[in-house]
Amino acid sequence: MAGAAVLERLTPRVPVTWRVATVRAVVDETPTARTLVLDVPGWPGHVAGQHVDVRLTAEDGYQAQRSYSIASGPEDPGLAITVQVVPGGEVSPYLAGEARPGDELELRGPIGGFFAWRVADGGPLLLVGGGSGLAPLMAMLRHRRAQASTVEARLLASVRGPADALYRAELDALGPREGLRVAWTYTRERPAGWTGFTGRVDAGMLAAVAPPPEAAPRCFVCGPTPFVETVADLLVRAGHDPRAVHAERFGPTGS
Amino acid sequence: MPPISRGFQGRRRTDVDPARIPPGQYLTPDFPVLSAGPTPRTPPDAWTFSIDGAIDEPRRWTWAELLALPQETVTVDIHCVTKWSKLDTEWTGVSLDTLLDGVETAAEHVVAWSDGGYTTNLPLEDVTGGRAWIAHTYDGEPLAPEHGGPARLLVPHLYFWKSAKWVRGITLSVEDRPGFWEGYGYHNHGDPWREQRYWSD
Numbered sequence: 001m002a003g004a005a006v007l008e009r010l011t012p013r014v015p016v017t018w019r020v021a022t023v024r025a026v027v028d029e030t031p032t033a034r035t036l037v038l039d040v041p042g043w044p045g046h047v048a049g050q051h052v053d054v055r056l057t058a059e060d061g062y063q064a065q066r067s068y069s070i071a072s073g074p075e076d077p078g079l080a081i082t083v084q085v086v087p088g089g090e091v092s093p094y095l096a097g098e099a100r101p102g103d104e105l106e107l108r109g110p111i112g113g114f115f116a117w118r119v120a121d122g123g124p125l126l127l128v129g130g131g132s133g134l135a136p137l138m139a140m141l142r143h144r145r146a147q148a149s150t151v152e153a154r155l156l157a158s159v160r161g162p163a164d165a166l167y168r169a170e171l172d173a174l175g176p177r178e179g180l181r182v183a184w185t186y187t188r189e190r191p192a193g194w195t196g197f198t199g200r201v202d203a204g205m206l207a208a209v210a211p212p213p214e215a216a217p218r219c220f221v222c223g224p225t226p227f228v229e230t231v232a233d234l235l236v237r238a239g240h241d242p243r244a245v246h247a248e249r250f251g252p253t254g255s
Numbered sequence: 256m257p258p259i260s261r262g263f264q265g266r267r268r269t270d271v272d273p274a275r276i277p278p279g280q281y282l283t284p285d286f287p288v289l290s291a292g293p294t295p296r297t298p299p300d301a302w303t304f305s306i307d308g309a310i311d312e313p314r315r316w317t318w319a320e321l322l323a324l325p326q327e328t329v330t331v332d333i334h335c336v337t338k339w340s341k342l343d344t345e346w347t348g349v350s351l352d353t354l355l356d357g358v359e360t361a362a363e364h365v366v367a368w369s370d371g372g373y374t375t376n377l378p379l380e381d382v383t384g385g386r387a388w389i390a391h392t393y394d395g396e397p398l399a400p401e402h403g404g405p406a407r408l409l410v411p412h413l414y415f416w417k418s419a420k421w422v423r424g425i426t427l428s429v430e431d432r433p434g435f436w437e438g439y440g441y442h443n444h445g446d447p448w449r450e451q452r453y454w455s456d
């Protein structure tokens with residue numbers, strides 16, 4: 001895993017305190033996922049891939065906290081998170097349904113530093129995201145664009161159907177195209193006339209998309225836990241160095 | 256005063272004693288998995304557990320030797336820094352007191368190290384006195400690889416990242432050195448009751 005010099009660089013020693021954030025804009029990404037663009041006075045900046053803790057407070061003082069990946073690049077104005085509704089969930093239906101511009105919530109971060117990438121870290125990059133797991137990978141690609149980097153980057157995005165294809169239009173238009181390839185797989189429902197991948201990510205798909213193990217790509221895999229388990233295992237079995245496989249698991253066992 | 260989140264109701268649990276839930280935590284019925292890399296899969300016959308560092312004679316056990324030691328079954332509450340807590344989890348394993356029995360050391364700290372390169376640091380006094388185990392059985396079944404099997408450190412009174420999955424040994428040390436997450440800004444000690452999540456907490 002990463003050496004001490006890298007740790008220092010990725011861990012700005014600004015205290016991780018709660019800050020009041022104001023919702024500047026909401027963007028409906030899919031019928032069940034929404035991006036909140038937040039103004040966070042005093043935000044110390046972040047590295048693509050890091051996350052924040054969000055805290056909500058009810059009128060009687062009751063509080064709930066959850067983690068959300070930062071979807072915006074470090075260069076973007078405003079800090080964006082993309083929240084996928086988990087039916088029956090305590091926090092996600094509120095953030096993705098109720099919150100509107102002008103609302104305030106508390107947030108702290110940036111948190112993490114292993115699942116993080118800067119242009120200066122170099123490539124090639126292999127990004128594999130499932131559902132809302134695309135959020136921190138999007139931050140990396142937005143950072144790559146803002147830096148006009150041509151580092152080789154491959155994204156494999158796994159979504160249920162066309163309606164769930166987070167950031168699809170932006171990814172289609174993303175530059176610089178040089179070195180960038182984006183592939184989608186639709187696990188349940190495919191777009192009309194689709195000739196690309198369908199079904200869950202498997203060894204064949206990864207072999208077609210990923211730079212070969214000899215190219216030593218930095219791999220970032222993010223999404224629901226079973227998705228990340230499967231993809232990380234496949235990458236190791238395909239010969240990728242386990243230490244180069246960075247995983248962000250969004251939590252539930254999904255059993 | 257934190258801002259009120261307009262229209263936020265929250266989901267208050269009425270079926271559990273709130274005194275069992277540390278600040279900022281919520282209860283989950285399932286067992287989420289959070290780890291930074293792929294899941295290592297070391298078969299028990301290739302597994303050993305070592306105690307090294309500030310110790311005259313390093314100690315080492317094979318899987319069979321570990322299982323031959325006195326076993327303890329404990330029911331404990333666990334708390335993950337990503338906010339979930341799980342109550343009444345049942346584990347079987349060997350107490351660190353058993354493994355450290357008779358050790359003379361000047362060390363006040365330990366670093367637990369694991370397959371896959373993971374490390375975490377703890378004060379020695381947090382892993383002695385009946386507060387830490389090398390656990391190989393969860394809920395009566397062999398511990399699954401994604402939860403740290405064949406064996407993980409279990410230190411339930413600290414956030415669960417201190418309970419190193421896939422543990423292979425501890426190094427006794429005089430100096431305190433940050434482990435993996437501690438180096439990325441997580442708290443050095445990690446007491447959930449004091450909400451010690453990040454270094455500045």
Ligand SMILES: Cc1cc2nc3c(=O)[nH]c(=O)nc-3n(C[C@H](O)[C@H](O)[C@H](O)COP(=O)(O)OP(=O)(O)OC[C@H]3O[C@@H](n4cnc5c(N)ncnc54)[C@H](O)[C@@H]3O)c2cc1C
Nearest residue numbers: 066067068069082083084089090091092132135250252337
């Ligand atoms: C580091 C990190 C980064 C994260 N980044 C994001 C992000 O960018 N976008 C995002 O939408 N989420 C992200 N999550 C997940 C997020 O923190 C919450 O867990 C999620 O929003 C559900 O919270 P909730 O309060 O709505 O549901 P809860 O009330 O916590 O859960 C309700 C029920 O749904 C189940 N459940 C919870 N989460 C999921 C899930 N993801 N899939 C299926 N079932 C689930 C629970 O087990 C429970 O039974 C991240 C998690 C972590 C640890």
